[in-house]
Amino acid sequence: MAVLLVGALALAQGLTPEQMEQGKQIYFQQCAGCHGVLRKGATGKNLEPETLKKEGLTEDAIKAIITNGMGGMPAWGKLGILKPDEIDLMAKFLLSPVPEPPAWTFEDIKKNWKVHVPVSQRPTKPETTRNWQNFFGVILRDMGQVAIVDGDTKELVKILPTGYATHILRSSKDGRYFYVIGRDGRAEIIDLWSKEPTLVAEAKVCLDARSIDTSKYEGYEGKYAVVGCYWPSNFVILDGQTLEPIKMVSTQGYVQSTGEFLRENRVASIVSSHFSPEWILNIKEGGQTWLVDYSKLNLKGKPIVVKMIDTDRFLHDGGWDLSKRYFLVAANAVKKVDVIDAKTGSFVASIPVGNKPHPGRGANWVHPEYGPVWATGHIKDNKIAVIGTDPEGHPQYAWKVVKMIETMSPGNLFIKTHPKSPWLIADFPVAPTPEANATLCAWEKDNLEKDPVCWEVPGARDIHARMVHIEFNKDGSEFWVSAWANKDTPSFIVVYDSYTLQEKTRITGDWVRTPTGHFNVYNTANDIY
């Protein structure tokens, strides 16, 4: 009935059912991440038709904004991502009633779950002769692929088909498995111990997801996986070896500060505690961190225990401090970094930072004066916030911004360092200029007053690439950065020397298309960042 009604009203906007369907697809791919499936807004603004009309946004005005961008919104037209007829369609679509997003039940997950290689048929020790702990899993975003690259030889080991727009990879505690999660809610396990990397299991867990992790506490290593979903807003616990669904828990709920009810209360980042059999799930719109205890899942009659901690709203991504006790997470729309203590299960601090912090997992090092610190860059500020993280050894700096580093541009997505490197490296993939997109900067970790070394990556601008995501190899001697270009253009990954910042080599080939995140097995498994 609701579908018919929405259909009828969409027709009133001049959209055929086919156009409505196309609008839904485009909206889901380009808009929903920031504005929400229900268009109620999150990082982006509210886009409900009533709101747009109240704001006086006509079809023409909307077309102009989609074409040219506005504030933090990309210029979808100018960037060539949406064509003029698609922009026409989207303006009409946005003025039509919000279609009800589809459901995805536990039964749906079960039906869309496949074990390609049963656990009994998997190797019990590594069968590859390569140094698999130094493999990199490279996301080929728009190809729906993950490439496994040998970090020692830089050879392509294997390309594996994955879901659409893979968001991240996470490693099992022993590093053997890569867990993949895509924006289409498809999760996969890649086994790196096979003769060649093999997709051993997959499950379509939801319709939109951003995070995955596994049980890492002693005695539970690899027993369970958990996927954090955007739509439906929930988390799903799966068998860690087969991805068989075990438990689905809704996160729909209330905004902590106002009590407004949210159907879209999405699970952003997830980490696995080292202090207890718990996952730390960040519930975005509502403003809570949930500690989910997985230790009783296999005990009949026992509960799943969820500890709900109030935080700032709009939690997004984050990472551990150096001690792996404190989890620092960006509350991006309110310009804060929140700190959760995994040991005591409590909220520790809300730290004001710059505009739209985006740490990825952040960067950790020991500063000569401030002691252990963690840092985040920002999407909408030309700043890197360095935060003291050692309340015992350096209480005067703990949970304060000890240094706000000026950068050459906003538009940073990732910063990274490694205990073996003297440098803190930053990218600028969402900066407003192609020059900045192609540029990387490095600061001396021990001397933050000193001007950074910045360089434009040769060849990047030629293919309209944005340099994105910094990841070190196992021994920390080099770091890799992806040149994220268009799907039609073969691109490259640059390998730099960790000490000299000199380019050592490039990973190229026809297969290198839309590379984005690239995760080193050892560093990912051991939370080294």
Add this chain to the structure above:
Amino acid sequence: MAVLLVGALALAQGLTPEQMEQGKQIYFQQCAGCHGVLRKGATGKNLEPETLKKEGLTEDAIKAIITNGMGGMPAWGKLGILKPDEIDLMAKFLLSPVPEPPAWTFEDIKKNWKVHVPVSQRPTKPETTRNWQNFFGVILRDMGQVAIVDGDTKELVKILPTGYATHILRSSKDGRYFYVIGRDGRAEIIDLWSKEPTLVAEAKVCLDARSIDTSKYEGYEGKYAVVGCYWPSNFVILDGQTLEPIKMVSTQGYVQSTGEFLRENRVASIVSSHFSPEWILNIKEGGQTWLVDYSKLNLKGKPIVVKMIDTDRFLHDGGWDLSKRYFLVAANAVKKVDVIDAKTGSFVASIPVGNKPHPGRGANWVHPEYGPVWATGHIKDNKIAVIGTDPEGHPQYAWKVVKMIETMSPGNLFIKTHPKSPWLIADFPVAPTPEANATLCAWEKDNLEKDPVCWEVPGARDIHARMVHIEFNKDGSEFWVSAWANKDTPSFIVVYDSYTLQEKTRITGDWVRTPTGHFNVYNTANDIY
């Protein structure tokens, strides 16, 4: 927009906006309890217009069912509760699209919260000279009142205005306060220590509620209250002294067995654990019991901890076993009683019983052969199920129906006993005949083989009353039963001798209208049933 659409379609069914509003009111009062606000069904069937049409239920067929009843559904027409024009309206209403139920936010609760007597102005010791521990709080259901009656003298002490259709009263651990919850989601606190009973605080917690309790664990007595809501489906934690809202947690979520998502996942009964600072909340449609830890609510940065235990679906009402360790709760639509161990926080058993068990809080006693037992009657079966509850002393009987007692009729709502009474008493207020409605039965607790003593209450049928709810006085020497008649008719409460079953007296007066539940302070505070 959605409202406009529903309005437009309702018009298509021939309903004016005023009629639609009237339909919503009648539906909410008479239908929603069993069929759900969203009409998706629970104890009653699904009533969505698509379903009714698919089942071939025309407007005339629906009118006939509302008039004459069907299965467990009352004959609303024949009983004179709905008039013919209201039945016409309801048939049209049910074939119209389901209107979106209103929201109720934390801000709404705050705005509708009032402290009539601040804590500092309340007495620090009883100022009444009456034996307040033997007060009865009598619900005058359709009057929107609670009467406080002196259990010693049988005098009316005070009538207090409460919300619409008060569902239950619960006592604070010390018995001083009655906590009231009505079907309109209004909660009140009545102070029995004042010179005369006084309404000291109230809050409109939600739009439909059924349960309330307070923190009873040592050190937390009376610190918090919790209300379980039907709509919106959630629970709300309030200050135990003032009802100031503290925390609202949604229970919308998944059916545990199928993964279907439920907006209407209602909180049925609540009890307060004696083993830990936890409440036990029964989540009806989804099939879970939630243990909610209230011990960290006052600690900054600390979580609210929810332990989610899978159970049968359609949990409704229930009570403690004699040891107050095990909570027994009816899963009424699936003919089960589930057992939760409050000490270990786990699901213990699912016990098949009769059709639609309705224990209220049940009845506990020590049987000479079976040891400690707990019993429930049934709405749709002429049976009382007696269940063994002593896994240590009588393991062979534990969590089994040790005796299924035949009763003279289905339609039982409450059974009750007291350690000082040799009798197990049952009412039949929802039985199909006026004779049964006016009748009470009593079994010898120690000799369940023996035929019961049954008697029709003189005068009950004359006023079309249904005898309902049995409650003992403080010393267990007598029990009270309400004659639940029409609002226009003064009615009575009969007081019986606990040993001889002889009528001792009647509580009458113009004020005794629609009396239903009547709660003794001492027995309610101490969970004696």
